[in-house]
Amino acid sequence: MIASLAAATPAYVHTPMQASTPGATRNAKAWAVAQEFESQFISVMAQSMFEGIKSDGPFDGGQGEGMFRSLLVDQYGKEMTKAGGIGIASNIYNEILKLQEQGR
Incomplete structure (x- = not known):
């Protein structure tokens, strides 16, 4: 399932994020x-999505x-x-720094 999600997302989503300063090494x-x-x-977020799914029936x-x-x-x-x-x-990384x- 994760592989199909990864294939469906645009390429820019998979671009690694850079540190706030060019050439800086990450902590x-x-x-x-x-x-x-x-x-x-x-x-x-995913847990709240799964809470609405009822698994009844022969394949639960x-x-x-x-x-x-x-x-x-x-x-x-x-x-x-x-x-x-x-x-x-x-963003969290930059705020930590x-x-x-x-x-x-």
């Missing part, structure tokens, strides 16, 4: 936190589906972030 910890935030944000997953759906949604968020995400990681500079 690895700040970038990891920004990506984790984006992953969690996507997971929360039963109790197991309900228990593991949150894990599936978390993985969707991580994979979408790895594939370029929705673009908020770079600003806050670090203010703290000095």
Whole structure:
């Protein structure tokens, strides 16, 4: 499913975001936190979408589906972030850097 979503998105979505200053190297910890935030944000959005889906009938997953759906949604968020995400990681990263500079 993720592969089909990735194929359907425009190429500019998959362009890696650059640091705010050209040629600047990324702070690895700040970038990891920004990506984790984006992953969690996507997971929360996807979870709210899945809440409206009723799985009744002969092909529902039963109790197991309900228990593991949150894990599936978390993985969707991580994979979408790895594939370029929705673009908020770079904004979060830049804000983290600003806050670090203010703290000095």
